[in-house]
Amino acid sequence: xxxxxxxxxxxxxxxxxxxxxxxxxxxxxxxxxEYYLIIKEDSPFLWLQSSKTEGLAFILVNPYLFIQDYKxxxxxxxxxxxxxxxxxxxxxxFAIVTIPxxxxxxxxxxxxxxxxxxxxxxxxxxxxxxxxxSIRHPILDSLKTVLSQGDK
Amino acid sequence: MLVLSRKINQSLxxxxxxxxxxxxxxxxxxxxxxxxxxxIPIVRKELYDAIKKSNISxxxxxxLPDLATIIQKNTTKK
Numbered sequence: 001x002x003x004x005x006x007x008x009x010x011x012x013x014x015x016x017x018x019x020x021x022x023x024x025x026x027x028x029x030x031x032x033x034e035y036y037l038i039i040k041e042d043s044p045f046l047w048l049q050s051s052k053t054e055g056l057a058f059i060l061v062n063p064y065l066f067i068q069d070y071k072x073x074x075x076x077x078x079x080x081x082x083x084x085x086x087x088x089x090x091x092x093x094f095a096i097v098t099i100p101x102x103x104x105x106x107x108x109x110x111x112x113x114x115x116x117x118x119x120x121x122x123x124x125x126x127x128x129x130x131x132x133x134s135i136r137h138p139i140l141d142s143l144k145t146v147l148s149q150g151d152k
Numbered sequence: 153m154l155v156l157s158r159k160i161n162q163s164l165x166x167x168x169x170x171x172x173x174x175x176x177x178x179x180x181x182x183x184x185x186x187x188x189x190x191x192i193p194i195v196r197k198e199l200y201d202a203i204k205k206s207n208i209s210x211x212x213x214x215x216l217p218d219l220a221t222i223i224q225k226n227t228t229k230k
Contacts, residue, residue: 028204029211058210077191098210109210112203127195127203135206 004036006049007057014038019051020116020123023081027112027125032056035123037116044146045097048114060094061108066142067133072113074126082117082124092116096125098136107136 001013018036025032029050037060038047044065050056063070072086072093084091093115095108110133116123156164163173169189176183186194 026207027200028207056211058207075191075193077193080191096207096210098206100209109203109206111199112206125203125207127193127199131199135202 002036002051004049004051005054006038006047007055008047009038012038017121020048020121022123022125024124026058026114029056044143046094048094058114059097059099060114061097061139063093063095063108063110063113065146066095066108066137066139067110070110070133071130072115072126073129074113074115075129078115078124078126082115082122083120084115084117090118092118095137097139104140106139107134108139109135110137111135 002016002019003011003013006012014036018038020035020037022033022035024030032050032053034051035048036051038049040046044061046060048058048060070093079086082091083089093113095110095113097106097108099106111128111131112125112135113128114123115126158164158174160174160177163171163185165171170192171187173185173187174182175185188194
C-alpha cells in the first residue's frame with residue numbers, strides 16, 4: 001500500500017497496483033508521469049490522481065456510457081507505447097470529464113481518450129483518429145439514465 | 153522556420169520516408185497529401201491544442217460536486 005495526498009479525498013492509502021505510468025504525460029502536463037487510478041465503487045467516476053502533485057487530478061468516466069459503439073481508433077505508435085496489440089490484449093478506455101462553473105454542463109472528452117494497459121500499468125492520452133467525436137460531449141442526461149438504472 | 157515554395161502536384165520529403173504533396177490549391181486553403189510510416193502521428197494542430205486546453209480546464213475545478221444533488225436539481229427543474 002502507498003500513502004498519497006489526493007485533491008478530492010485528502011490523505012488515502014491505495015494499493016501499489018493502482019499506480020499507472022504515463023511515459024509521455026498528459027497533454028498540458030507532460031512532466032507528470034505517474035498517477036494513481038482511484039476507483040469509487042458507488043460512482044460512475046474514477047480519479048486519476050498525480051502521485052507527486054496533490055492538486056493535479058483528472059476525473060475519468062467510461063465513454064461507453066455515452067456512446068455505446070464508441071470506436072477507439074488511435075495511432076499504431078500509441079498502441080505500441082502502452083505495449084498493447086488491440087487485436088489480442090485487454091485495455092481500458094476512459095474519457096476525461098470537465099465540470100464547469102455550472103456542473104450541469106459537465107462534459108467528457110471523447111476525442112482525447114485515456115487508454116491504459118492494466119497488466120503493464122502504462123497509460124497514454126491518445127488523440128482519436130476518428131474526429132467525429134466531441135472534446136466536450138455533454139454527459140449529464142446519460143448519467144441520469146445510468147444512475148437510475150443502478151437504483152433498480 | 154524553413155519556408156519553401158511549391159506548386160500543385162509538387163512535393164517535398166522529410167527524411168527519406170515522409171512525403172508531403174500539394175494536392176490542391178484554392179483561394180485560402182490548400183490540400184496536402186502526406187505519406188508517412190504508420191507509426192508517425194499526424195494531427196491537425198488545432199485539435200492537439202484543443203485537447204490540451206480541455207485537459208487544463210478539467211483540472212481547474214476544486215473537485216467533483218455531489219452528483220446526486222445535481223441530478224435531482226436538474227430533474228426537478230424539468
